[in-house]
Amino acid sequence: MSNETNIATDVIQVSHLKVSFLDNHVLKDFTIQLKQGENLIILGASGSGKSVLIKCIIGLMVADSGSIKVFGDEVTELTPEELNKMRAKVGFLFQSNALYDSMTIRENLRFPLIRHWVKNVRETAEELVMEALTNVGLEDTADKFPSELSGGMQKRIALARTLILKPQVILYDEPTAGLDPITGKEICQLMLELQKKYHTSSIIITHDLNCVKIMASRIVMLIDGICYATGTFEELKQLKDKRVTDFFD
Ligand SMILES: Nc1ncnc2c1ncn2[C@@H]1O[C@H](COP(=O)(O)OP(=O)(O)O)[C@@H](O)[C@H]1O
Numbered sequence: 664m665s666n667e668t669n670i671a672t673d674v675i676q677v678s679h680l681k682v683s684f685l686d687n688h689v690l691k692d693f694t695i696q697l698k699q700g701e702n703l704i705i706l707g708a709s710g711s712g713k714s715v716l717i718k719c720i721i722g723l724m725v726a727d728s729g730s731i732k733v734f735g736d737e738v739t740e741l742t743p744e745e746l747n748k749m750r751a752k753v754g755f756l757f758q759s760n761a762l763y764d765s766m767t768i769r770e771n772l773r774f775p776l777i778r779h780w781v782k783n784v785r786e787t788a789e790e791l792v793m794e795a796l797t798n799v800g801l802e803d804t805a806d807k808f809p810s811e812l813s814g815g816m817q818k819r820i821a822l823a824r825t826l827i828l829k830p831q832v833i834l835y836d837e838p839t840a841g842l843d844p845i846t847g848k849e850i851c852q853l854m855l856e857l858q859k860k861y862h863t864s865s866i867i868i869t870h871d872l873n874c875v876k877i878m879a880s881r882i883v884m885l886i887d888g889i890c891y892a893t894g895t896f897e898e899l900k901q902l903k904d905k906r907v908t909d910f911f912d
């Protein structure tokens with residue numbers, strides 16, 4: 664894994680990534696860097712390969728060619744044990760939340776702690792669970808089941824579960840999809856608050872312009888399988904390229 668010589672390396676470096684499914688060439692030559700402390704937004708049409716990109720970064724999917732370095736380490740060269748360690752440092756929040764319906768909120772939050780064999784888990788699990796719930800303002804839900812909570816509350820719990828291992832990087836796949844605009848905005852504000860508290864870096868896939876405005880340090884436009892344009896919200900909005908500005912109307 665990384666040593667001190669990698670300190671200056673980007674947190675995530677994706678270079679010339681190619682992913683195809685038969686003749687569907689999804690990512691053609693995709694290159695991005697995520698720097699320490701940055702919130703990088705990925706904008707792209709439905710089916711453009713945004714989720715595929717995130718799955719490649721955490722090693723759930725293997726690209727045809729190209730390179731993905733996380734903390735300086737090539738993801739495809741990690742042993743299963745190293746990959747597991749990497750996943751404890753890189754949290755991800757799926758659109759579906761992926762909460763276990765048959766487990767209480769407490770059990771859902773304990774799950775990553777057990778899975779990653781966090782040291783002294785028996786002594787500290789309850790404390791970590793309560794800290795995570797306090798972070799998202801839902802201290803009183805520990806004994807409830809996911810189905811008893813609203814969509815916005817379930818998203819907060821999914822966020823709490825992602826944060827419980829104190830990841831250095833978080834990958835968000837459409838964190839506000841399916842939520843009403845006000846709840847979506849609250850979730851983004853919470854994401855930003857927690858990002859500042861824990862000094863995380865993040866890649867955020869979203870169509871939600873409110874979320875882009877709240878979170879973005881920088882935006883990458885994924886069009887035709889490449890990083891078609893990159894810049895701040897204001898910079899991209901002013902480009903005289905309809906394929907870019909269409910996203911901001
Ligand atoms: N496991 C898979 N097998 C075949 N095709 C896939 C698979 N995963 C994704 N695709 C295709 O890759 C393209 C990009 O998918 P995805 O990354 O999910 O898009 P989005 O940008 O909406 O997240 C789509 O055309 C999708 O059908």
Ligand SMILES: [Mg+2]
Nearest residue numbers: 713714715836
């Ligand atoms: Mg997707």
